Amino acid sequence: MTVTDEFLANNAEYAASFTGPLPLPPSKHVAVVACMDARLDVYRILGLREGEAHVIRNAGGVVTDDEIRSLAISQRLLGTTEIILIHHTDCGMLTFTDDDFKRAVQDEVGIKPAWAAEAFGDLDEDVRQSIRRIEASPFVTKTTSLRGFVFDVATGKLGEVRPAAR
Amino acid sequence: MTVTDEFLANNAEYAASFTGPLPLPPSKHVAVVACMDARLDVYRILGLREGEAHVIRNAGGVVTDDEIRSLAISQRLLGTTEIILIHHTDCGMLTFTDDDFKRAVQDEVGIKPAWAAEAFGDLDEDVRQSIRRIEASPFVTKTTSLRGFVFDVATGKLGEVRPAAR
Numbered sequence: 563m564t565v566t567d568e569f570l571a572n573n574a575e576y577a578a579s580f581t582g583p584l585p586l587p588p589s590k591h592v593a594v595v596a597c598m599d600a601r602l603d604v605y606r607i608l609g610l611r612e613g614e615a616h617v618i619r620n621a622g623g624v625v626t627d628d629e630i631r632s633l634a635i636s637q638r639l640l641g642t643t644e645i646i647l648i649h650h651t652d653c654g655m656l657t658f659t660d661d662d663f664k665r666a667v668q669d670e671v672g673i674k675p676a677w678a679a680e681a682f683g684d685l686d687e688d689v690r691q692s693i694r695r696i697e698a699s700p701f702v703t704k705t706t707s708l709r710g711f712v713f714d715v716a717t718g719k720l721g722e723v724r725p726a727a728r
Numbered sequence: 729m730t731v732t733d734e735f736l737a738n739n740a741e742y743a744a745s746f747t748g749p750l751p752l753p754p755s756k757h758v759a760v761v762a763c764m765d766a767r768l769d770v771y772r773i774l775g776l777r778e779g780e781a782h783v784i785r786n787a788g789g790v791v792t793d794d795e796i797r798s799l800a801i802s803q804r805l806l807g808t809t810e811i812i813l814i815h816h817t818d819c820g821m822l823t824f825t826d827d828d829f830k831r832a833v834q835d836e837v838g839i840k841p842a843w844a845a846e847a848f849g850d851l852d853e854d855v856r857q858s859i860r861r862i863e864a865s866p867f868v869t870k871t872t873s874l875r876g877f878v879f880d881v882a883t884g885k886l887g888e889v890r891p892a893a894r
Contacts, residue, residue, distance in 0.1 A: 564873045565756045566810050572775025573886045580884025586818055588766040590731045598782040598798055600754040603771045609738025616764040619785040621798040627843045628794035632764055632787040634833065635845065639820055644732050652752055654805055667800065671866045677793045679801065700837045707730045718746025720739045 584613035586640065592616070593636045595692070596648035597623035597655075601715050604648070616642055622655040623648055624680045624688065625695040630702060637704040645696065647710035648720070649689050655681050685712050689723040750779035752806065758782070759802045761858070762814035763789035763821075767881050770814070782808060788821040789814055790846045790854065791861040796868060803870040811862065813876035814886070815855050821847050851878050855889040 592615035596604050604610065604617050616636045618629055625647075636642045663679040682688035689710035696702050711720040758781035762770050770776065770783050782802045784795055791813075802808045826845045834840040848854035855876035862868050877886040 564810055565758050566812055566873050566875055569758070569774040569776070569812065570886060573773055573884075576773055576775065577884035582767070582884060583818065583881040584767050586765075586767075586820060592731050592735070593764075598759075598784045598802065599752075600779045600781050600783070601748070601750050601752075602783075603776075603778050605769050605771065607739055607742055608735040609742065610735070610769075612769050613766045615766050617766070617768075617785050618764045618787075619783050620794055621784075621801040626794050626797075628786055628792045631792075631841070631843055631845060634841070635787040635820065635829070636764070638829075638832070639824065644730055646732055646735065652749065654752060654801065658805065663801075663804075666804070667867060671869060673866045675797070675800070675867055677797055679797060700839045701833060701841055703837060707732050709732055715749040718739075718743035718748060720736060 588613065588615050588640060588642055590614040591642045592644045592646060593618060593633055593642040594646045594648065595619070595623055595625065595629055597621070597650055597653060599650055599653065602648065602650060602713060607713060607718070607720070608646070616640070622653065622680050622682065622688070623692070625692040626680065630699050633696065634701040637702060643704050644707040645705055647689055647692050648713050649685050649710070650713035650715055651685070652715050653685065656683065656685070686723045690726060754779065754781050754806060754808055756780040757808045758810045758812060759784060759799055759808045760812045760814065761785070761789055761791065761795055763787070763816055763819060765816055765819065768814065768816060768879060773879060773884070773886070774812070782806070788819065788846050788848065788854070789858070791858040792846065796865050799862065800867040803868060809870050810873040811871055813855055813858050814879050815851050815876070816879035816881055817851070818881050819851065822849065822851070852889045856892060
């Protein structure tokens with residue numbers, strides 16, 4: 563039995579008390595971009611209820627073309643206007659460099675990824691980088707609020723990242 | 729007051745009863761790739777507890793270079809081996825075409841996105857497409873289980889997508 567099978571058994575329990583369906587567009591008009599880290603239960607961290615906000619996640623909670631794609635669809639087709647970015651302390655992305663990662667992949671499989679791994683050395687700076695990438699995109703045009711935070715995995719608290727002089 | 733402020737107030741409540749920190753690597757060695765849809769509380773749907781699985785999410789739950797990046801980091805640096813893909817009924821990605829979306833963006837801002845919107849017309853087929861993209865990637869090499877599901881937003885149940893003859 564795999565862990566996947568174990569999770570499917572959990573799903574049967576979940577479905578037994580499920581009430582739905584809810585409407586498709588997020589009722590709070592919010593999109594969250596967060597790290598994929600297992601410790602970040604984004605719905606609990608923000609007190610989100612089902613149906614309230616889009617939740618986009620990836621390694622680091624960074625903003626690449628695919629997050630721009632998701633945000634553009636979220637805003638243009640489903641009416642979100644606020645964006646919340648969440649990075650976190652003790653992030654795996656702080657533990658390596660793009661060069662080392664790509665070299666290790668190339669050494670194993672013989673092919674160097676054409677994409678950036680998006681590792682970073684400073685949490686606040688990478689949150690600001692993500693904010694700037696969204697601001698610079700011509701495709702994310704409906705934003706009324708764009709704020710970035712670092713989640714502390716030791717305390718459960720979100721700390722806001724303030725803009726820095728460049 | 730924005731909705732973001734409201735969610736930050738929720739976070740203060742969350743932190744008040746928070747116990748941490750947990751270890752960085754996912755304890756169940758699983759990575760989930762799911763749609764960003766607001767109705768998918770992935771932790772509840774799978775009975776996930778904090779710290780157990782990486783959760784990657786985007787518009788559609790599709791697999792592009794950025795999901796390959798996240799999965800490669802998840803497997804190579806943080807030891808996951810099982811992958812669970814989750815699409816869902818009543819998905820926004822079923823309601824438009826890439827051509828229409830790109831035309832609408834171009835008409836508004838004058839620039840046509842260089843990326844695909846990744847809209848799809850058939851849920852099962854797109855889950856299979858996502859599975860094939862992972863199988864075809866040279867960078868996701870540690871997979872011991874790779875299964876795809878459609879979440880029913882009316883019942884809360886996950887239905888497995890079976891492989892189809894091509």
